[in-house]
Amino acid sequence: MSNFSLKWRPKKFSEIVGQNNVINSIINSFKYNRIHNSYLIYGPYGTGKTSIARLISKGLNCDEYIKSCLNINYNFPCNKCNNCLLMENNKFIDFIEIDASLKTKVEDIRDLLDNINYLPYYGLNKIYLIDEIHTISKLSFSTLLKSLEEPPINTIFILVTTEINKIPNTILSRCFKLNLNKLDNNLIINRLCYISNIEKISFEQNVLYYISDIANGSLRDSLNILEQLSIVSKNNIKLELISNLFNICNLDILINLIEYIIYNDLNKLLIELYNFSLINLDYNFIINKLLIIIHYIFMINFNKNYYLDSIFNNKKNTLIKLSNNISIEKIELFYSLLIELKEKLIYYYNYKIAFEAYIIKIFYNINNKLNK
Secondary structure, eight states, X not given: OOOHHHHTSOSSGGGOOSOHHHHXXXXXXXXXXXXXXXXXXXXXXXXXXXXXXXXXXXXXXXXXXXXXXXXXXXXXSOSOSHHHHHHHTTOOTTEEEEEGGGOOSHHHHHHHHXXXXXXXSSSSOEEEEEETGGGSOHHHHHHHHHHHHSOOTTEEEEEEESOGGGSOHHHHTTSEEEEOOOOOHHHHHHHHHHHHHHHTOEEOTTHHHHHHHHHTTOHHHHHHHHHHHHHHHTSEEOHHHHHHHHTOOOHHHHHHHHHHXXXXXXXXXXXXXXXXXXXXXXXXXXHHHHHHHHHHHHHHTTOTTOOOOGGGGGGHHHHHHHHHTSOHHHHHHHHHHHHHHHHHGGGOSOHHHHHXXXXXXXXXXXXXXXXX
């Protein structure tokens, strides 16, 4: 039985999450038979680059495209014809995929291109999918360039990278570029909710938000985390389990921390910091969350209807009250001190001590240094 990230890998373009502009471009390229000989797909980790590359590869040999491209829509490829089935089972010999991070030498690229001048054996097009293309050597890029400049008939290159800045301009200028964006949390949550329902996984409120947040915009990582949690919890995921496994704390605790600072309640602040010291925490995660909350408080000063992440919807009144009790200058000071902590944290041998010291520093700066 395959893991979630493989089991739920998109099989048609309609299943790609959050890349509408890119998918529209690809579908129209197929529909009007305007296929480029080389594509470069780039963007952040876990956003669907390799999945889209595989779908393009499958589509270029799908019977639906070969017979009548005008009928193509978002449910393409068909996943029914012999070519699609061979591709799905990794048995399509005209599809050559390599991980360039494991084959960085020029000899590897030469070996890859040895048979490039032969026509496709089975399908309409021969596809070369090169993942992590930025890792190959300069000489390897030069070798590849020749094939991109004068590609044999019915030969398509699909290059995939997370670091487009490392690709030479000579390669970039010969590719049709597809830029993938980091996925919004809400898109990931919707996908996780759909998969959880089918997999019969139950979860407490906000569990999926924390999963998507930990994954930092990567749908693949989100699926891996969901699978891990479902195995440990026997398909009944609690917030406490996420906190224990990933060393994060509840959003309410972080809002309380900010409240005690803004309302000048040192005793409660010290008690909360003591409670922090009793558990293992990911302080980078906590600081990032505090920065988001402070940012929301700042923006609510100007617009009470400012867009918030879904998890903050029931916290909106609390954030409005906090924004009414702190000046813009103090919010800026709060934010700048958190940024300072984030930058200096790596220099401390004990993150807990650094966090406590800076929170106390923020408290005294906010309540003593400036007057509202």
